[in-house]
Amino acid sequence: MPLLTLLLPAGERLAGIALPASLAKALGRAxxxxxxxxxxxxxxxxxRLLPDRWPHAALTRATDAGLDDARSAGWLRADPAYIRPDINGARLLATGAPLSMSVQDVEALLPALRPLFGDAGFLLDAPHPTRWYLRLPRETQLPDFPAPDQVLGEDVFDHMPDGPQARRWRTLLSETQVTLHNHPRNEARARAGLVPVNSLWFWGGGVLPDSATSKxxxxFSDDPVLHGLAGVGTFNAMPLTDFTDFESLTHNAVIDLRALRDPKALLERWLLPAQAAAAHAHVAFDLVDGRVFHLQPNQRWRFWRKPRTALTA
Structure with missing residues:
Protein backbone atom coordinates (compact mmCIF):
# COMPACT_ATOMS: atom_id res chain seq x y z
CA MET A 1 0.00 0.00 0.00
CA PRO A 2 1.63 3.27 -1.06
CA LEU A 3 2.23 6.12 1.39
CA LEU A 4 1.07 9.42 -0.15
CA THR A 5 2.13 12.42 1.93
CA LEU A 6 0.77 15.91 1.39
CA LEU A 7 2.95 18.69 2.80
CA LEU A 8 0.42 21.35 3.77
CA PRO A 9 0.48 24.91 5.11
CA ALA A 10 -0.99 25.67 8.53
CA GLY A 11 -4.61 24.68 9.05
CA GLU A 12 -5.54 28.33 9.44
CA ARG A 13 -5.15 28.63 5.64
CA LEU A 14 -8.54 26.87 5.42
CA ALA A 15 -10.16 28.82 8.26
CA GLY A 16 -13.67 29.92 7.38
CA ILE A 17 -14.15 27.23 4.73
CA ALA A 18 -16.52 24.42 5.65
CA LEU A 19 -15.07 20.97 5.07
CA PRO A 20 -17.16 18.74 2.78
CA ALA A 21 -18.95 15.96 4.63
CA SER A 22 -16.76 13.15 3.24
CA LEU A 23 -13.52 14.90 4.23
CA ALA A 24 -14.87 15.89 7.65
CA LYS A 25 -15.83 12.27 8.29
CA ALA A 26 -12.46 10.93 7.12
CA LEU A 27 -10.50 13.39 9.27
CA GLY A 28 -12.64 12.55 12.29
CA ARG A 29 -11.78 8.88 11.87
CA ALA A 30 -8.10 9.48 11.07
CA ARG A 48 17.08 12.49 6.14
CA LEU A 49 20.34 14.21 5.28
CA LEU A 50 23.89 13.09 5.98
CA PRO A 51 25.34 15.11 7.67
CA ASP A 52 22.12 16.04 9.47
CA ARG A 53 22.06 19.70 8.38
CA TRP A 54 19.97 21.65 5.87
CA PRO A 55 22.35 23.90 3.88
CA HIS A 56 19.67 25.70 1.87
CA ALA A 57 22.16 27.71 -0.17
CA ALA A 58 24.02 24.62 -1.41
CA LEU A 59 20.77 22.80 -2.16
CA THR A 60 19.24 25.62 -4.20
CA ARG A 61 22.61 26.15 -5.88
CA ALA A 62 22.40 22.57 -7.16
CA THR A 63 19.04 23.45 -8.73
CA ASP A 64 20.21 26.78 -10.18
CA ALA A 65 23.71 25.86 -11.38
CA GLY A 66 24.01 22.07 -11.36
CA LEU A 67 25.22 19.41 -8.97
CA ASP A 68 28.91 19.59 -9.90
CA ASP A 69 28.97 23.34 -9.34
CA ALA A 70 27.22 22.99 -5.98
CA ARG A 71 29.72 20.36 -4.83
CA SER A 72 32.71 22.55 -5.68
CA ALA A 73 32.48 24.96 -2.73
CA GLY A 74 30.62 26.14 0.32
CA TRP A 75 27.67 28.47 -0.27
CA LEU A 76 25.80 31.27 1.42
CA ARG A 77 22.63 32.85 0.08
CA ALA A 78 22.93 36.63 -0.26
CA ASP A 79 19.45 37.49 -1.48
CA PRO A 80 18.34 40.98 -2.54
CA ALA A 81 16.31 42.57 0.24
CA TYR A 82 14.25 45.62 1.13
CA ILE A 83 14.70 46.93 4.67
CA ARG A 84 12.61 49.90 5.78
CA PRO A 85 13.89 52.12 8.59
CA ASP A 86 11.31 53.22 11.15
CA ILE A 87 11.24 54.93 14.51
CA ASN A 88 11.93 51.66 16.32
CA GLY A 89 14.73 50.32 14.10
CA ALA A 90 14.72 48.76 10.64
CA ARG A 91 12.36 46.06 9.41
CA LEU A 92 12.92 43.42 6.79
CA LEU A 93 9.89 43.71 4.51
CA ALA A 94 10.83 41.68 1.43
CA THR A 95 13.44 39.36 -0.03
CA GLY A 96 13.65 37.39 -3.25
CA ALA A 97 10.58 36.96 -5.45
CA PRO A 98 8.36 39.73 -3.93
CA LEU A 99 10.95 42.29 -5.05
CA SER A 100 10.17 41.53 -8.73
CA MET A 101 13.85 41.48 -9.63
CA SER A 102 14.56 41.70 -13.35
CA VAL A 103 17.62 40.65 -15.31
CA GLN A 104 18.32 44.35 -15.76
CA ASP A 105 18.33 44.83 -11.98
CA VAL A 106 20.85 42.04 -11.59
CA GLU A 107 23.07 43.34 -14.38
CA ALA A 108 23.11 46.80 -12.78
CA LEU A 109 23.52 45.91 -9.10
CA LEU A 110 25.74 42.84 -9.14
CA PRO A 111 28.87 44.50 -10.61
CA ALA A 112 28.69 47.24 -7.98
CA LEU A 113 28.67 44.70 -5.14
CA ARG A 114 31.15 42.14 -6.40
CA PRO A 115 34.31 44.10 -5.42
CA LEU A 116 33.14 44.34 -1.80
CA PHE A 117 32.97 40.57 -1.50
CA GLY A 118 35.92 39.90 -3.76
CA ASP A 119 38.15 41.83 -1.36
CA ALA A 120 36.92 39.48 1.39
CA GLY A 121 37.73 36.40 -0.73
CA PHE A 122 34.16 35.57 -1.77
CA LEU A 123 32.59 35.47 -5.23
CA LEU A 124 29.08 36.91 -5.54
CA ASP A 125 26.89 35.72 -8.42
CA ALA A 126 23.23 35.36 -9.33
CA PRO A 127 22.28 32.38 -11.52
CA HIS A 128 18.66 33.24 -10.65
CA PRO A 129 17.42 36.86 -10.35
CA THR A 130 16.02 36.34 -6.84
CA ARG A 131 18.57 33.82 -5.54
CA TRP A 132 22.06 35.29 -5.11
CA TYR A 133 25.04 33.36 -3.79
CA LEU A 134 28.42 33.80 -2.20
CA ARG A 135 30.93 31.09 -3.12
CA LEU A 136 33.00 30.28 -0.03
CA PRO A 137 35.90 27.99 0.79
CA ARG A 138 34.36 24.77 2.07
CA GLU A 139 35.95 25.19 5.50
CA THR A 140 34.53 28.70 6.08
CA GLN A 141 33.06 29.10 9.56
CA LEU A 142 29.81 31.06 9.43
CA PRO A 143 27.63 32.68 12.08
CA ASP A 144 24.09 31.43 12.54
CA PHE A 145 22.11 33.46 9.98
CA PRO A 146 18.31 33.20 10.30
CA ALA A 147 16.20 32.47 7.22
CA PRO A 148 14.23 35.42 5.82
CA ASP A 149 10.84 34.00 6.80
CA GLN A 150 11.97 34.03 10.43
CA VAL A 151 12.67 37.76 10.26
CA LEU A 152 10.08 39.26 7.89
CA GLY A 153 8.32 42.19 9.51
CA GLU A 154 10.70 42.29 12.45
CA ASP A 155 13.58 44.54 13.45
CA VAL A 156 16.68 43.25 11.69
CA PHE A 157 18.89 44.40 14.56
CA ASP A 158 17.25 41.75 16.74
CA HIS A 159 18.50 39.10 14.30
CA MET A 160 22.05 40.18 13.60
CA PRO A 161 24.57 37.31 13.94
CA ASP A 162 26.65 36.78 17.05
CA GLY A 163 29.90 34.95 17.64
CA PRO A 164 33.54 35.39 16.63
CA GLN A 165 32.80 35.58 12.88
CA ALA A 166 29.91 38.05 13.19
CA ARG A 167 31.88 41.31 13.04
CA ARG A 168 33.19 40.57 9.55
CA TRP A 169 29.69 39.98 8.23
CA ARG A 170 28.24 43.03 9.92
CA THR A 171 30.88 45.13 8.17
CA LEU A 172 30.15 43.53 4.79
CA LEU A 173 26.44 44.12 5.28
CA SER A 174 26.97 47.78 6.18
CA GLU A 175 29.16 48.36 3.11
CA THR A 176 26.60 46.61 0.94
CA GLN A 177 23.80 48.83 2.19
CA VAL A 178 25.80 52.00 1.51
CA THR A 179 26.55 50.87 -2.04
CA LEU A 180 22.93 49.97 -2.76
CA HIS A 181 21.54 53.14 -1.18
CA ASN A 182 23.54 55.27 -3.61
CA HIS A 183 22.94 53.14 -6.69
CA PRO A 184 21.00 54.79 -9.57
CA ARG A 185 19.23 51.53 -10.37
CA ASN A 186 17.06 52.04 -7.31
CA GLU A 187 15.91 55.37 -8.74
CA ALA A 188 14.79 53.50 -11.85
CA ARG A 189 12.95 50.96 -9.70
CA ALA A 190 11.20 53.77 -7.82
CA ARG A 191 10.01 55.28 -11.10
CA ALA A 192 8.57 51.88 -11.99
CA GLY A 193 6.70 51.76 -8.68
CA LEU A 194 9.01 49.17 -7.11
CA VAL A 195 10.65 49.29 -3.70
CA PRO A 196 14.42 49.72 -3.61
CA VAL A 197 16.89 46.88 -3.24
CA ASN A 198 18.76 48.39 -0.32
CA SER A 199 20.35 45.37 1.34
CA LEU A 200 21.24 41.70 1.01
CA TRP A 201 20.12 38.98 3.39
CA PHE A 202 22.68 36.32 4.27
CA TRP A 203 21.34 32.88 5.18
CA GLY A 204 21.38 29.14 4.50
CA GLY A 205 25.14 28.62 4.53
CA GLY A 206 26.96 25.31 4.22
CA VAL A 207 28.16 22.60 1.87
CA LEU A 208 26.10 20.11 -0.06
CA PRO A 209 25.18 17.00 1.98
CA ASP A 210 26.76 13.68 1.12
CA SER A 211 23.41 11.92 0.77
CA ALA A 212 19.69 12.20 1.40
CA THR A 213 17.10 9.49 1.91
CA SER A 214 13.33 9.39 2.02
CA LYS A 215 10.52 6.85 2.12
CA PHE A 220 6.20 16.64 -6.61
CA SER A 221 7.31 20.15 -5.69
CA ASP A 222 8.26 23.57 -7.01
CA ASP A 223 10.67 24.17 -4.13
CA PRO A 224 14.26 24.50 -5.45
CA VAL A 225 15.52 23.12 -2.12
CA LEU A 226 13.82 19.77 -2.73
CA HIS A 227 14.92 19.64 -6.36
CA GLY A 228 18.50 20.21 -5.25
CA LEU A 229 18.14 17.59 -2.56
CA ALA A 230 17.01 15.04 -5.15
CA GLY A 231 20.41 15.40 -6.81
CA VAL A 232 22.10 13.75 -3.83
CA GLY A 233 19.06 11.74 -2.79
CA THR A 234 17.45 8.38 -3.42
CA PHE A 235 14.31 9.90 -4.93
CA ASN A 236 13.19 11.88 -7.98
CA ALA A 237 11.84 15.44 -7.90
CA MET A 238 9.20 16.55 -10.38
CA PRO A 239 7.41 19.91 -10.82
CA LEU A 240 4.02 20.05 -9.17
CA THR A 241 2.46 20.53 -12.61
CA ASP A 242 3.64 17.01 -13.54
CA PHE A 243 1.29 15.52 -10.96
CA THR A 244 -1.72 13.89 -12.62
CA ASP A 245 -3.88 12.10 -10.04
CA PHE A 246 -3.64 10.10 -6.84
CA GLU A 247 -5.13 6.97 -8.36
CA SER A 248 -2.12 6.50 -10.64
CA LEU A 249 0.42 6.58 -7.78
CA THR A 250 1.45 3.04 -6.90
CA HIS A 251 4.58 3.97 -4.95
CA ASN A 252 5.40 6.25 -2.01
CA ALA A 253 5.26 9.93 -2.95
CA VAL A 254 5.40 13.38 -1.36
CA ILE A 255 3.21 16.14 -2.80
CA ASP A 256 4.43 19.56 -1.69
CA LEU A 257 1.52 22.01 -1.37
CA ARG A 258 3.05 24.43 1.14
CA ALA A 259 3.16 27.33 -1.29
CA LEU A 260 -0.48 27.17 -2.45
CA ARG A 261 -2.40 30.32 -1.55
CA ASP A 262 -5.94 29.56 -2.78
CA PRO A 263 -7.74 27.65 0.01
CA LYS A 264 -10.62 26.62 -2.25
CA ALA A 265 -8.24 25.14 -4.83
CA LEU A 266 -6.27 23.43 -2.09
CA LEU A 267 -9.44 21.81 -0.84
CA GLU A 268 -11.01 20.83 -4.16
CA ARG A 269 -7.94 19.98 -6.25
CA TRP A 270 -5.89 18.24 -3.59
CA LEU A 271 -7.50 17.36 -0.25
CA LEU A 272 -10.72 15.82 -1.52
CA PRO A 273 -9.02 13.62 -4.17
CA ALA A 274 -6.39 12.58 -1.60
CA GLN A 275 -9.11 11.65 0.86
CA ALA A 276 -10.77 9.52 -1.81
CA ALA A 277 -7.42 7.82 -2.49
CA ALA A 278 -7.30 6.73 1.15
CA ALA A 279 -9.67 3.92 0.14
CA HIS A 280 -6.63 2.08 -1.24
CA ALA A 281 -3.60 3.97 0.11
CA HIS A 282 -2.11 5.36 3.29
CA VAL A 283 -2.56 9.13 2.97
CA ALA A 284 -0.88 11.59 5.35
CA PHE A 285 -1.83 15.25 5.71
CA ASP A 286 1.26 16.87 7.27
CA LEU A 287 0.54 20.45 8.37
CA VAL A 288 3.34 22.94 8.97
CA ASP A 289 1.82 23.85 12.34
CA GLY A 290 2.84 20.45 13.68
CA ARG A 291 -0.16 18.13 13.18
CA VAL A 292 -0.23 15.04 10.99
CA PHE A 293 -3.43 13.20 10.02
CA HIS A 294 -3.06 9.60 8.84
CA LEU A 295 -5.93 8.32 6.68
CA GLN A 296 -6.07 4.57 5.94
CA PRO A 297 -8.64 2.17 4.46
CA ASN A 298 -9.44 0.32 7.70
CA GLN A 299 -10.57 3.53 9.42
CA ARG A 300 -13.93 3.44 7.66
CA TRP A 301 -15.17 1.19 10.49
CA ARG A 302 -14.64 3.90 13.10
CA PHE A 303 -18.25 5.01 12.68
CA TRP A 304 -18.51 6.15 16.33
CA ARG A 305 -16.09 9.04 15.80
CA LYS A 306 -17.52 12.48 15.12
CA PRO A 307 -16.61 14.33 11.91
CA ARG A 308 -13.93 16.98 12.19
CA THR A 309 -15.35 20.31 11.07
CA ALA A 310 -12.07 22.19 10.53
CA LEU A 311 -8.32 21.71 10.05
CA THR A 312 -7.51 24.46 12.54
CA ALA A 313 -6.01 23.42 15.86
Whole structure:
Protein backbone atom coordinates (compact mmCIF):
# COMPACT_ATOMS: atom_id res chain seq x y z
CA MET A 1 0.00 0.00 0.00
CA PRO A 2 1.63 3.27 -1.06
CA LEU A 3 2.23 6.12 1.39
CA LEU A 4 1.07 9.42 -0.15
CA THR A 5 2.13 12.42 1.93
CA LEU A 6 0.77 15.91 1.39
CA LEU A 7 2.95 18.69 2.80
CA LEU A 8 0.42 21.35 3.77
CA PRO A 9 0.48 24.91 5.11
CA ALA A 10 -0.99 25.67 8.53
CA GLY A 11 -4.61 24.68 9.05
CA GLU A 12 -5.54 28.33 9.44
CA ARG A 13 -5.15 28.63 5.64
CA LEU A 14 -8.54 26.87 5.42
CA ALA A 15 -10.16 28.82 8.26
CA GLY A 16 -13.67 29.92 7.38
CA ILE A 17 -14.15 27.23 4.73
CA ALA A 18 -16.52 24.42 5.65
CA LEU A 19 -15.07 20.97 5.07
CA PRO A 20 -17.16 18.74 2.78
CA ALA A 21 -18.95 15.96 4.63
CA SER A 22 -16.76 13.15 3.24
CA LEU A 23 -13.52 14.90 4.23
CA ALA A 24 -14.87 15.89 7.65
CA LYS A 25 -15.83 12.27 8.29
CA ALA A 26 -12.46 10.93 7.12
CA LEU A 27 -10.50 13.39 9.27
CA GLY A 28 -12.64 12.55 12.29
CA ARG A 29 -11.78 8.88 11.87
CA ALA A 30 -8.10 9.48 11.07
CA UNK A 31 -5.17 9.07 13.44
CA UNK A 32 -3.88 12.49 14.48
CA UNK A 33 -0.25 12.75 15.61
CA UNK A 34 1.41 15.78 17.16
CA UNK A 35 4.74 16.81 15.66
CA UNK A 36 7.23 19.64 15.88
CA UNK A 37 5.87 22.77 14.15
CA UNK A 38 7.74 24.77 11.52
CA UNK A 39 8.66 24.26 7.89
CA UNK A 40 12.13 22.91 8.63
CA UNK A 41 10.77 20.34 11.08
CA UNK A 42 8.09 19.40 8.55
CA UNK A 43 10.67 18.67 5.86
CA UNK A 44 12.87 16.78 8.30
CA UNK A 45 10.03 14.32 8.96
CA UNK A 46 10.31 13.10 5.38
CA UNK A 47 13.92 13.62 4.33
CA ARG A 48 17.08 12.49 6.14
CA LEU A 49 20.34 14.21 5.28
CA LEU A 50 23.89 13.09 5.98
CA PRO A 51 25.34 15.11 7.67
CA ASP A 52 22.12 16.04 9.47
CA ARG A 53 22.06 19.70 8.38
CA TRP A 54 19.97 21.65 5.87
CA PRO A 55 22.35 23.90 3.88
CA HIS A 56 19.67 25.70 1.87
CA ALA A 57 22.16 27.71 -0.17
CA ALA A 58 24.02 24.62 -1.41
CA LEU A 59 20.77 22.80 -2.16
CA THR A 60 19.24 25.62 -4.20
CA ARG A 61 22.61 26.15 -5.88
CA ALA A 62 22.40 22.57 -7.16
CA THR A 63 19.04 23.45 -8.73
CA ASP A 64 20.21 26.78 -10.18
CA ALA A 65 23.71 25.86 -11.38
CA GLY A 66 24.01 22.07 -11.36
CA LEU A 67 25.22 19.41 -8.97
CA ASP A 68 28.91 19.59 -9.90
CA ASP A 69 28.97 23.34 -9.34
CA ALA A 70 27.22 22.99 -5.98
CA ARG A 71 29.72 20.36 -4.83
CA SER A 72 32.71 22.55 -5.68
CA ALA A 73 32.48 24.96 -2.73
CA GLY A 74 30.62 26.14 0.32
CA TRP A 75 27.67 28.47 -0.27
CA LEU A 76 25.80 31.27 1.42
CA ARG A 77 22.63 32.85 0.08
CA ALA A 78 22.93 36.63 -0.26
CA ASP A 79 19.45 37.49 -1.48
CA PRO A 80 18.34 40.98 -2.54
CA ALA A 81 16.31 42.57 0.24
CA TYR A 82 14.25 45.62 1.13
CA ILE A 83 14.70 46.93 4.67
CA ARG A 84 12.61 49.90 5.78
CA PRO A 85 13.89 52.12 8.59
CA ASP A 86 11.31 53.22 11.15
CA ILE A 87 11.24 54.93 14.51
CA ASN A 88 11.93 51.66 16.32
CA GLY A 89 14.73 50.32 14.10
CA ALA A 90 14.72 48.76 10.64
CA ARG A 91 12.36 46.06 9.41
CA LEU A 92 12.92 43.42 6.79
CA LEU A 93 9.89 43.71 4.51
CA ALA A 94 10.83 41.68 1.43
CA THR A 95 13.44 39.36 -0.03
CA GLY A 96 13.65 37.39 -3.25
CA ALA A 97 10.58 36.96 -5.45
CA PRO A 98 8.36 39.73 -3.93
CA LEU A 99 10.95 42.29 -5.05
CA SER A 100 10.17 41.53 -8.73
CA MET A 101 13.85 41.48 -9.63
CA SER A 102 14.56 41.70 -13.35
CA VAL A 103 17.62 40.65 -15.31
CA GLN A 104 18.32 44.35 -15.76
CA ASP A 105 18.33 44.83 -11.98
CA VAL A 106 20.85 42.04 -11.59
CA GLU A 107 23.07 43.34 -14.38
CA ALA A 108 23.11 46.80 -12.78
CA LEU A 109 23.52 45.91 -9.10
CA LEU A 110 25.74 42.84 -9.14
CA PRO A 111 28.87 44.50 -10.61
CA ALA A 112 28.69 47.24 -7.98
CA LEU A 113 28.67 44.70 -5.14
CA ARG A 114 31.15 42.14 -6.40
CA PRO A 115 34.31 44.10 -5.42
CA LEU A 116 33.14 44.34 -1.80
CA PHE A 117 32.97 40.57 -1.50
CA GLY A 118 35.92 39.90 -3.76
CA ASP A 119 38.15 41.83 -1.36
CA ALA A 120 36.92 39.48 1.39
CA GLY A 121 37.73 36.40 -0.73
CA PHE A 122 34.16 35.57 -1.77
CA LEU A 123 32.59 35.47 -5.23
CA LEU A 124 29.08 36.91 -5.54
CA ASP A 125 26.89 35.72 -8.42
CA ALA A 126 23.23 35.36 -9.33
CA PRO A 127 22.28 32.38 -11.52
CA HIS A 128 18.66 33.24 -10.65
CA PRO A 129 17.42 36.86 -10.35
CA THR A 130 16.02 36.34 -6.84
CA ARG A 131 18.57 33.82 -5.54
CA TRP A 132 22.06 35.29 -5.11
CA TYR A 133 25.04 33.36 -3.79
CA LEU A 134 28.42 33.80 -2.20
CA ARG A 135 30.93 31.09 -3.12
CA LEU A 136 33.00 30.28 -0.03
CA PRO A 137 35.90 27.99 0.79
CA ARG A 138 34.36 24.77 2.07
CA GLU A 139 35.95 25.19 5.50
CA THR A 140 34.53 28.70 6.08
CA GLN A 141 33.06 29.10 9.56
CA LEU A 142 29.81 31.06 9.43
CA PRO A 143 27.63 32.68 12.08
CA ASP A 144 24.09 31.43 12.54
CA PHE A 145 22.11 33.46 9.98
CA PRO A 146 18.31 33.20 10.30
CA ALA A 147 16.20 32.47 7.22
CA PRO A 148 14.23 35.42 5.82
CA ASP A 149 10.84 34.00 6.80
CA GLN A 150 11.97 34.03 10.43
CA VAL A 151 12.67 37.76 10.26
CA LEU A 152 10.08 39.26 7.89
CA GLY A 153 8.32 42.19 9.51
CA GLU A 154 10.70 42.29 12.45
CA ASP A 155 13.58 44.54 13.45
CA VAL A 156 16.68 43.25 11.69
CA PHE A 157 18.89 44.40 14.56
CA ASP A 158 17.25 41.75 16.74
CA HIS A 159 18.50 39.10 14.30
CA MET A 160 22.05 40.18 13.60
CA PRO A 161 24.57 37.31 13.94
CA ASP A 162 26.65 36.78 17.05
CA GLY A 163 29.90 34.95 17.64
CA PRO A 164 33.54 35.39 16.63
CA GLN A 165 32.80 35.58 12.88
CA ALA A 166 29.91 38.05 13.19
CA ARG A 167 31.88 41.31 13.04
CA ARG A 168 33.19 40.57 9.55
CA TRP A 169 29.69 39.98 8.23
CA ARG A 170 28.24 43.03 9.92
CA THR A 171 30.88 45.13 8.17
CA LEU A 172 30.15 43.53 4.79
CA LEU A 173 26.44 44.12 5.28
CA SER A 174 26.97 47.78 6.18
CA GLU A 175 29.16 48.36 3.11
CA THR A 176 26.60 46.61 0.94
CA GLN A 177 23.80 48.83 2.19
CA VAL A 178 25.80 52.00 1.51
CA THR A 179 26.55 50.87 -2.04
CA LEU A 180 22.93 49.97 -2.76
CA HIS A 181 21.54 53.14 -1.18
CA ASN A 182 23.54 55.27 -3.61
CA HIS A 183 22.94 53.14 -6.69
CA PRO A 184 21.00 54.79 -9.57
CA ARG A 185 19.23 51.53 -10.37
CA ASN A 186 17.06 52.04 -7.31
CA GLU A 187 15.91 55.37 -8.74
CA ALA A 188 14.79 53.50 -11.85
CA ARG A 189 12.95 50.96 -9.70
CA ALA A 190 11.20 53.77 -7.82
CA ARG A 191 10.01 55.28 -11.10
CA ALA A 192 8.57 51.88 -11.99
CA GLY A 193 6.70 51.76 -8.68
CA LEU A 194 9.01 49.17 -7.11
CA VAL A 195 10.65 49.29 -3.70
CA PRO A 196 14.42 49.72 -3.61
CA VAL A 197 16.89 46.88 -3.24
CA ASN A 198 18.76 48.39 -0.32
CA SER A 199 20.35 45.37 1.34
CA LEU A 200 21.24 41.70 1.01
CA TRP A 201 20.12 38.98 3.39
CA PHE A 202 22.68 36.32 4.27
CA TRP A 203 21.34 32.88 5.18
CA GLY A 204 21.38 29.14 4.50
CA GLY A 205 25.14 28.62 4.53
CA GLY A 206 26.96 25.31 4.22
CA VAL A 207 28.16 22.60 1.87
CA LEU A 208 26.10 20.11 -0.06
CA PRO A 209 25.18 17.00 1.98
CA ASP A 210 26.76 13.68 1.12
CA SER A 211 23.41 11.92 0.77
CA ALA A 212 19.69 12.20 1.40
CA THR A 213 17.10 9.49 1.91
CA SER A 214 13.33 9.39 2.02
CA LYS A 215 10.52 6.85 2.12
CA UNK A 216 9.23 8.55 -1.02
CA UNK A 217 10.33 7.53 -4.50
CA UNK A 218 8.95 10.71 -6.08
CA UNK A 219 8.52 14.26 -4.80
CA PHE A 220 6.20 16.64 -6.61
CA SER A 221 7.31 20.15 -5.69
CA ASP A 222 8.26 23.57 -7.01
CA ASP A 223 10.67 24.17 -4.13
CA PRO A 224 14.26 24.50 -5.45
CA VAL A 225 15.52 23.12 -2.12
CA LEU A 226 13.82 19.77 -2.73
CA HIS A 227 14.92 19.64 -6.36
CA GLY A 228 18.50 20.21 -5.25
CA LEU A 229 18.14 17.59 -2.56
CA ALA A 230 17.01 15.04 -5.15
CA GLY A 231 20.41 15.40 -6.81
CA VAL A 232 22.10 13.75 -3.83
CA GLY A 233 19.06 11.74 -2.79
CA THR A 234 17.45 8.38 -3.42
CA PHE A 235 14.31 9.90 -4.93
CA ASN A 236 13.19 11.88 -7.98
CA ALA A 237 11.84 15.44 -7.90
CA MET A 238 9.20 16.55 -10.38
CA PRO A 239 7.41 19.91 -10.82
CA LEU A 240 4.02 20.05 -9.17
CA THR A 241 2.46 20.53 -12.61
CA ASP A 242 3.64 17.01 -13.54
CA PHE A 243 1.29 15.52 -10.96
CA THR A 244 -1.72 13.89 -12.62
CA ASP A 245 -3.88 12.10 -10.04
CA PHE A 246 -3.64 10.10 -6.84
CA GLU A 247 -5.13 6.97 -8.36
CA SER A 248 -2.12 6.50 -10.64
CA LEU A 249 0.42 6.58 -7.78
CA THR A 250 1.45 3.04 -6.90
CA HIS A 251 4.58 3.97 -4.95
CA ASN A 252 5.40 6.25 -2.01
CA ALA A 253 5.26 9.93 -2.95
CA VAL A 254 5.40 13.38 -1.36
CA ILE A 255 3.21 16.14 -2.80
CA ASP A 256 4.43 19.56 -1.69
CA LEU A 257 1.52 22.01 -1.37
CA ARG A 258 3.05 24.43 1.14
CA ALA A 259 3.16 27.33 -1.29
CA LEU A 260 -0.48 27.17 -2.45
CA ARG A 261 -2.40 30.32 -1.55
CA ASP A 262 -5.94 29.56 -2.78
CA PRO A 263 -7.74 27.65 0.01
CA LYS A 264 -10.62 26.62 -2.25
CA ALA A 265 -8.24 25.14 -4.83
CA LEU A 266 -6.27 23.43 -2.09
CA LEU A 267 -9.44 21.81 -0.84
CA GLU A 268 -11.01 20.83 -4.16
CA ARG A 269 -7.94 19.98 -6.25
CA TRP A 270 -5.89 18.24 -3.59
CA LEU A 271 -7.50 17.36 -0.25
CA LEU A 272 -10.72 15.82 -1.52
CA PRO A 273 -9.02 13.62 -4.17
CA ALA A 274 -6.39 12.58 -1.60
CA GLN A 275 -9.11 11.65 0.86
CA ALA A 276 -10.77 9.52 -1.81
CA ALA A 277 -7.42 7.82 -2.49
CA ALA A 278 -7.30 6.73 1.15
CA ALA A 279 -9.67 3.92 0.14
CA HIS A 280 -6.63 2.08 -1.24
CA ALA A 281 -3.60 3.97 0.11
CA HIS A 282 -2.11 5.36 3.29
CA VAL A 283 -2.56 9.13 2.97
CA ALA A 284 -0.88 11.59 5.35
CA PHE A 285 -1.83 15.25 5.71
CA ASP A 286 1.26 16.87 7.27
CA LEU A 287 0.54 20.45 8.37
CA VAL A 288 3.34 22.94 8.97
CA ASP A 289 1.82 23.85 12.34
CA GLY A 290 2.84 20.45 13.68
CA ARG A 291 -0.16 18.13 13.18
CA VAL A 292 -0.23 15.04 10.99
CA PHE A 293 -3.43 13.20 10.02
CA HIS A 294 -3.06 9.60 8.84
CA LEU A 295 -5.93 8.32 6.68
CA GLN A 296 -6.07 4.57 5.94
CA PRO A 297 -8.64 2.17 4.46
CA ASN A 298 -9.44 0.32 7.70
CA GLN A 299 -10.57 3.53 9.42
CA ARG A 300 -13.93 3.44 7.66
CA TRP A 301 -15.17 1.19 10.49
CA ARG A 302 -14.64 3.90 13.10
CA PHE A 303 -18.25 5.01 12.68
CA TRP A 304 -18.51 6.15 16.33
CA ARG A 305 -16.09 9.04 15.80
CA LYS A 306 -17.52 12.48 15.12
CA PRO A 307 -16.61 14.33 11.91
CA ARG A 308 -13.93 16.98 12.19
CA THR A 309 -15.35 20.31 11.07
CA ALA A 310 -12.07 22.19 10.53
CA LEU A 311 -8.32 21.71 10.05
CA THR A 312 -7.51 24.46 12.54
CA ALA A 313 -6.01 23.42 15.86
Missing amino acids: DEVGAEPGEQAQLSRHF AMTV
